[in-house]
Structure formats: C-alpha cells, structure tokens
Amino acid sequence: SQTIHQWPATLVQPVGSPLSLECTVEGTSNPNLYWYRQAAGRGLQLLFYSVGIGQISSEVPQNLSASRPQDRQFILSSKKLLLSDSGFYLCAWSVQGNTEAFFGQGTRLTVV
C-alpha cells in the first residue's frame, strides 16, 4: 500500500533562519507531488507541484522553493524565514490523471 511520510510534525524557527521540510512517498512510482500551506482558520494554498524529478511548478511567488531530487522525495526549503511563513504545511501525492490526492500529516511551522 502507498504511504506518505512528512516530518517534522512541529517546528519553531527564528526569523531569518533556513527551512527544510521533507516528504517521501512509498509504494508508488512517478507520483505527482504537492506542497500546500494553510494559515490558521484558512483554506489550503497550493505552493508547488511536481510531475517528475526536477520538474517543479510554483504557484505563488514567495521566499520558498521546492526540489524533487528523487522520484518519491519532495523538499520544501527557504533560505531565510519570515514571520508570514508560519502555518501548517502539507505534502500530498496523487496518481497522474487521477483526481484523488493523498495528504501527509503536516508540519506545524511557527516562525518567531
């Protein structure tokens, strides 16, 4: 069966510090991968999606970046965090052409 792992579950980082969130998927090949952010009490904002290794599409201009070094690994990064980067970050995957997405457990990021 397919599983998605996302870590860490919670993170507190100072303003200006770097960020690296990792997500891995098991049990499937060539998945579409996604990073979302959810501010408190708000809906999900699509940040990045990837249809293959090295193929990253950005939805919202910001100080975040994403990389896909391996087929089932998706990394969200920042060189310098801002207070506004605080939120709940979710990684997800889907089968290409399918409308069902599977989400990880999320990372609660607080920038202080």
Add this chain to the structure above:
Amino acid sequence: LAKTTQPISMDSYEGQEVNITCSHNNIATNDYITWYQQFPSQGPRFIIQGYKTKVTNEVASLFIPADRKSSTLSLPRVSLSDTAVYYCLVGDGGNFNKFYFGSGTKLNVKP
C-alpha cells in the same frame, strides 16, 4: 479554472442529514467534481467524486444537476465526528495535476 463557492459554515445536530452545496458556474466540460474532508491539524481526506447525476459511496452521496453548475454533498445521519471542514474542488480543465482548495465549509455537528 473553475472557481468554487461554498457556505462558510453550517450547523447541524446528530442524526440529521446534512447537505452542503457548492457553486461552480464556470465548470469545464471535462472537469470532475471532488469533495474532501479535513479535521483540525490533519491533511484533507478524499470523500467522493462525480461527473454528473448522482454518486454514492459508504460515506456520502454527491448530487450533480444536468447543467453541472453546482453540486451537493449529502452526509446521512451525521455524528459529532463529522465535525470538520468540507472542500469542493473542480478539476483544472481536465488537467488533474493541480488541486485548488477554496475556503471550504466548516460543519459543526451538535449533540
């Protein structure tokens, strides 16, 4: 890209049937309609998907009229554990590579 509009919140009582309607006036011919459920501090979970008429699974039913400009998620006999945010999504013109979530509908089930 078809935009969706849902009520911000709804209240219900245990045992009642709940209907949440989503408006998507600009839906494209090859767009599917998908609903997700999200509990606090968790990722959304797929509930149901449909293209037209009615779809039913073990969790919910989805009603889509002939013009497909709206859809209604029906939850039978809700319980307290159904308290969650429900999102309606419309496929990106047949490109299922991207999923856009709106603000969703916060369903509050009361005892």
